[in-house]
Amino acid sequence: MRGAVIACGRRIPPLPGVTDDHVAHVGHRPGKDEVDPVLARAAESAGDAAGDPGEGATGADVVVAGTDGDLAAVVLRLLRTDRLATLSVGYVPVERNSAVAAVWRLPTDPARAFDVATRAEIDRVPLIRDDSGGVLMGGGVLTKVRGVGYCDDTTALRGLARRIHAEPDNSGGPGLVLQVVGGLLGRRRKTYTGRAFQLGCDPTVPVVDGVAHPREVTRLSWYRHTEDLRLARGVVG
Template sequence: MGGIVLACGTSIISPAVLARAGLEQHRIVPVPARPGKSDVDAELAKAADRSDGPGADVVVAGTDADLAAVALRLLRRDRLGVSVGYVPTARSACAALWGLPTDTERALRLAATEQPHGVPLIRDDVGGVLVGVGTLRRVDGIAYCDDDMVLRGTAHRIDVSPDTAGGPGLTVTLRYRRFGRQRRTVRGRAFAIGCEPTTPVLDGVARERTTERWTWYRHTEDLLLVRPG
């Protein structure tokens, strides 16, 4: 089995570690954090579409934001048929969602031996994707999940993530007060909000600009993530 390991940012993966994990035929490709078109498209073009059998064609070693950046390039190239493994190098909401190991060797071994499964790929209305969690803090506005109004007024925090329960696509958790226990969780295909200016935090990275409108929605095709069955 051949493929590539994208070592993002300061991530270091050695050939010896790959060999112990069963990925000795994968090439290590160092790329910047949150790699873009010029960093990974040529490598992704060489990746094979999913064939039957275990293991990942592309392994991403880095943060949730790095994985999202690679997923976006696969989406843009119409290559979501490529199976992806993930080796988190920092605290990872994506790993927690899908039960992925956070130890490097264990994560590599899983990427080499487990089957890929489709997981919801969440897009936003400014051209990005979300693989872990997106957060809006201290919001004041009106929000909908599909056709249902889920907020009119203020909330301390809203978290949106892929739905792990096989539902329509995404999970929305609203926390109304900072120290209160009152919260609400809903599921749907899309979430949209109009509000006072707020800064979305996307897979751990704050957006550079504030926004008064934001939408997350499930893409029509899933991300093929190698994960425990």
């Protein structure tokens, strides 16, 4: 493999053919001090100054092994260090119910996921941000929400919803897919697509990529970033 591996937490399975000099062991949802040095080394190895390697590139520059929340933490550092255009990402989920794997049709078997991360073609996929400085990689959930919300210019919520779920659009659409679930039994479901979702509501706690927000919010925005994420998920070479 040519890239760096960021192994988050202690639940990382054995990865075939990986030597210690390629692995950075970090904690769950790692921050700047743990991630940025790895990204800098990966950028140097990839030839940061060379710019975008273009379509048809294979194998990620940085492979993240961990949870969806761990992946989000690493991608946030890519965003903050302005390396989205120069470093591609691969993902080895440690949880079978990974929302990221489901959205982007990635394998959850560690060996197969690692093969895709290190050998597959690089695709551009929507990167979803929020108004609190984070990113949404696989799914964002709000439960028992009362308020008013808009998906682009369309009213998606006015009143009470049992559940709102947002995820990146994997169909080549505007960027974001939103499902609003209503009714006493949750049988009334409406799906919206757009570049952004904005919500004003009674206090609620968003859960994004399996991580609950540290406090209640009364306003929330999810929106597509101007740059896409470069993700290893295509044909394995």
